[in-house]
Amino acid sequence: MLGQGPSVRKAEPTQLVVDSRTQLVTFSAVVPALGHSKVALLAAAIHWLKGSTSVENGEAIVFYPPIGEVKCTRFNGVVTQSGGLDYYTKLWFTVTVTVEDGAYRYRLDHFRFESDTSRPLLHSTEGPIEPFIFKTPSNRILREVTEAKVLAVKRTAMGFIENLQVNME
16 A cells, blocks of 8 residues: 555645655645546556656656656756845755555655856755755845745746646546
């Protein structure tokens, strides 16, 4: 069994949840897929992740068919604003999809930011998201950047999850 988790059709993460075991920001759920076999769900996950992952851009995808798992590391380009300036960064994260007959589980974690080296940041916020959410900077600009990063993680995760669920139907 895939384990405990909400069995909702459309997951709607509304805040950044930190996994108590890993201490990583994590979005995960078990999604029922009644009438779908493990083989069919695995094929759908592989097909979709292959189509949405760019190895040429440094992204990676790994398949574990015997255990019904697909894992990829990918990024989304994110523009955040602070002090009237736009900052372009890459938001990297890991996606794991595990399937079984009649259900699948997704997990998004290991969120980290990487600055666009062609546009250096005045206030760098590179690296894992967790250090940014465990503290509130006293500097207004850094606080705005942190809030923008948290919002970027939420939007990216929700968009990715919605797209995944549509493609797994």
